[in-house]
Amino acid sequence: ETGVTQTPRHLVMGMTNKKSLKCEQHLGHNAMYWYKQSAKKPLELMFVYNFKEQTENNSVPSRFSPECPNSSHLFLHLHTLQPEDSALYLCASSQGEAGGITGELFFGEGSRLTVL
Amino acid sequence: AQKVTQAQTEISVVEKEDVTLDCVYETRDTTYYLFWYKQPPSGELVFLIRRNSFDEQNEISGRYSWNFQKSTSSFNFTITASQVVDSAVYFCALSENWNSGNTPLVFGKGTRLSVIA
Numbered sequence: 001e002t003g004v005t006q007t008p009r010h011l012v013m014g015m016t017n018k019k020s021l022k023c024e025q026h027l028g029h030n031a032m033y034w035y036k037q038s039a040k041k042p043l044e045l046m047f048v049y050n051f052k053e054q055t056e057n058n059s060v061p062s063r064f065s066p067e068c069p070n071s072s073h074l075f076l077h078l079h080t081l082q083p084e085d086s087a088l089y090l091c092a093s094s095q096g097e098a099g100g101i102t103g104e105l106f107f108g109e110g111s112r113l114t115v116l
Numbered sequence: 117a118q119k120v121t122q123a124q125t126e127i128s129v130v131e132k133e134d135v136t137l138d139c140v141y142e143t144r145d146t147t148y149y150l151f152w153y154k155q156p157p158s159g160e161l162v163f164l165i166r167r168n169s170f171d172e173q174n175e176i177s178g179r180y181s182w183n184f185q186k187s188t189s190s191f192n193f194t195i196t197a198s199q200v201v202d203s204a205v206y207f208c209a210l211s212e213n214w215n216s217g218n219t220p221l222v223f224g225k226g227t228r229l230s231v232i233a
Binding site: 048105107 | 120125151153158159160161162163166207220221222223224225226
């Protein structure tokens with residue numbers, strides 16, 4: 001069982017659809033993150049949750065709505081997305097806040113989102 | 117503000133060649149951390165190394181080595197005797213250390229390395 005699991009791995013949705021991405025970590029970490037990876041762009045930090053509390057929202061449009069019900073689960077709710085939102089969405093976790101003691105982030109394999 | 121620049125977008129080498137991936141960073145803090153991550157085709161980023169700003173000693177781990185130069189704000193990564201399995205996208209990242217803790221990692225755009233057999 002991998003440390004950070006993301007589902008679904010691939011998602012195709014229309015601009016009027018509502019869908020959710022799920023992330024689960026089995027590492028006992030306290031912090032979880034959503035990153036967006038677009039072609040030819042740096043990894044963009046979207047949201048940070050520390051002990052279930054959102055500590056960072058990096059000016060993300062409201063059509064992306066995160067939810068962190070507990071330290072092990074993180075969701076990204078999607079609605080009325082645009083084609084330019086097509087990207088690989090990566091979830092990560094760490095022990096402690098914002099990189100924690102070692103600064104090491106553990107990533108999932110990502111959810112590849114295509115918006116038609 | 118923090119910034120990480122990886123000027124090399126793509127590099128191709130023949131197997132067994134040495135290759136160096138460049139990373140230049142910007143920060144106003146005196147305490148910060150630098151990282152390298154590897155992203156294989158499967159998608160997940162894999163942690164390779166973390167260095168703090170007070171430790172300029174170069175590090176070697178098997179075929180991997182890192183050269184940290186504060187004078188040039190660079191943290192370059194060298195793979196010796198490259199192998200096909202080294203083919204991946206490599207990301208350099210930076211985290212600053214504030215009183216409240218470390219900032220989330222800021223990543224460079226990545227360098228895609230292709231090792232040809």
